[in-house]
Amino acid sequence: MGKWAKRILLGMLVLTLVSGIGTYVFVKRAVVEMFGGNTQIAEPLPRAADAGPVFITNVHVLAPAADMFLEQQTVGIKDEKITFVGADAPIPKDAQVIDGRGKYLVPGFTDSHVHLWRSENDLLLYVANGVTQIREMHGTERHLRWRSEIEQGRLGPDLFVVAAQLATYDFFEGLWIELTAERNVVRSQNDVQSAVATLKSKRYDAIKASSFLSLPGYQWASEQSEEQQIPLTGHIPLDASLEDLWASDQGEVAHVEEFVKALDREFGGYRHDSTEDFLAFVREKSAEVARRVADRNIAVTSTLSIIQSFSAQQMDLKPTLAGVELEYVNPGLAEGQAMGWLPETNRYRLADQYKTTGWKDRQGAYWAAYAEAQQILFEALRNAGVRMMAGTDANVPVMVPGFSLHGEMQAMQEAGMTTAEVLASATTIPATWMNWKAGQIRTGYAANLVLLRENPLADIAATRSIETVFVNGHVLVRTRLDQLLESVRTANDASRQESLDFIR
Ligand SMILES: [Zn+2]
Structure with missing residues (x-):
């Protein structure tokens, strides 16, 4: 040469x-x-000097079964635990006393399906909305770090961190996905075994099956979940059937929607012009599906409202965005291509090539049937006594972290649950599933609590009437909660590249 x-x-x-x-x-x-990593971090408030005991007096307390309020109770708190629940407490001299007369004390709420991505300010949004526990469904090392910072006094909810989903891709696509989506790519039995061992040693709380996990990958993940004693959660992979789910060790399905998708695969894929046949098929199968879920003791997370929002996002995005607390959404996420919310980037926007004559009718029929199928399955699961957990898929448009859980609870009430069942699905049921001593107002349980002005057993909308939040030893009265929200809005506004004026 x-x-x-x-x-x-x-x-x-x-x-x-x-x-x-x-x-x-x-x-x-x-x-x-x-994924929201460049957004300014909201100015954290100085930690309140509330190390001493706190007593809430004369308050209505939600009973452990979440089905009634006990009148005229006193609740004592110290060192992040509930130390007393009863009628007459000996209140120590150094205690901070909060008059709870006419108010309702409930356990802090849990959102069982969230995505923090890189959005640290969300931690404040959860707290400000009385959401004192969250289950992160795409956990990375960042979230493990935030979890330990919160354990050491940083203001934020308790975190249950499900490791980013296990998924199967070929070599080059796998590299791209690991780089951009941070999924755990697995191709062989060895990959799965070592991925699960690594995730467990890093103290992730659970592993997650993705839609894109191969059937063998799912079966290996199930084996490893059992062998290495770490819960398997998440989707039903597209390559798997319901029979594969019944044969697995999966202890939770992350959306009611997963059963809609599985039945749609059995049906052969419905279209806008076969919705009646599909719904008849779902009606015929739903009771049996629900019975199997109950028999296998699989918990199911709701995520009803995001599914109900699909057609509104495709057809009436601006009013839909105007109807949510868009100013609190991390602008990096809202504006970005990955999880975009805004008209140009919205994740659910329909490509122009499909917008041919009659597209609104077709899309409307398709999504109405999808939501109806979800409703049928939700009712069947509830009737079969399946443990349901309230979850939103927060940070996927249009689910605003913290705020959206209240909308989800309302959706669950509208879908047929009693207020007591809805409250249980956001308090005691998820806490039990996550193995937390929380979610009930009982001595020895976590003092993560919310004081409400109105009665949520009368109308679930009352969960929004938040007066004070107690989380990990912080006592946050209404004015402080408003300051938290204000600090997030200010940080977002400083980081915003696109104005939100278009929705006004
Ligand atoms: Zn999700």
Whole structure:
């Protein structure tokens, strides 16, 4: 080879390397941005000096079964635990006393399906909305770090961290997915075994099956869940049937919608012009599906409202965005291409090529049937006594962290649950599933509590009438909760590249 040929070859090699690194850096920065990592961090409030005991007096207390209020109770709190529940407490002199007359004390709420991504300010949004526990469904090392910071006094909800989903892709797609979506890519039995061992050693609380996990991958994950004693949660993979679910060790299904999708696969894929047949099929199968879920003791997370929002997002996005607390959504997420909320980036927007004559009728019929199928399954699961957990899929449009759980509880009430069942699905049921001594107002349980002005057993909408939140030793009265919200809005506004004026 001539001297010049060698130089040209070397030059090309250097160019390839430089452009490869350049692309990597560029993609990595874009990923950080669109998952909310560049948004200003809201100014945290100084930690309140509330180390001493706190007593809430003369208050209505939600009974452990979440079905009635005990009148005229006193609740004592110290060191992040409930120390007393009863009629007459010996109140120590140094105690802070909160008059609870005419108010309703309930356990702090749990959102069992959230995505924090890189959005740290969400921790404040949860607290400000009385959501004192969350289950992160795409956990990464960031979330493990936030969890331990919260354990050490940082203001935020308790976190149950489900490791980012196990998924199967070929080599190059796998590299891309690991880089952009941070999923745990597994292809062989060995991959699954070592991924689960690593995740467990890092103290993730559970592992998650994705829609894109191969059937063998799902079966290996199930084996490893049992062998390594770590719960398996998440989706029913597209390659798996309900029979595969019954044969698995999966202890929770992350959406009622997963059963709609599984039945749709059995049906052969319904269309806008076969909705009646599909719904008849779902009606015929639903009781048996629910019975099997109950027999296998699988918990199911609701995520009703996000499914109900699909058609509104496709057809009437602006009014839909105007109807949620968009100013609190991390602008990196709202504006970005990954989980976009806004008209140009909305994750559920329909590509123009499908907007041919009659598209609104077709889409409307399709999504109405989808929501109806979900409703049928929700009722069947409830009737079979399945443990239901309230969850929103927060940060997927249009589920605003913290706020959306109250909308979800309302959706569950509208779907036929009693207020007591809804409250249990957001308090005691998820706490029990997550193995937390929380979610009930009992001595020795976590003092994560919410003081309400109105009675949520009369109308679940009362969960929004928040007066004070108690979380991990912090006592946050209404004015402080409003300050938290204000600080997030200010940080978001400073980081926003696109104005929200279009919804006004
Ligand atoms: Zn999700």
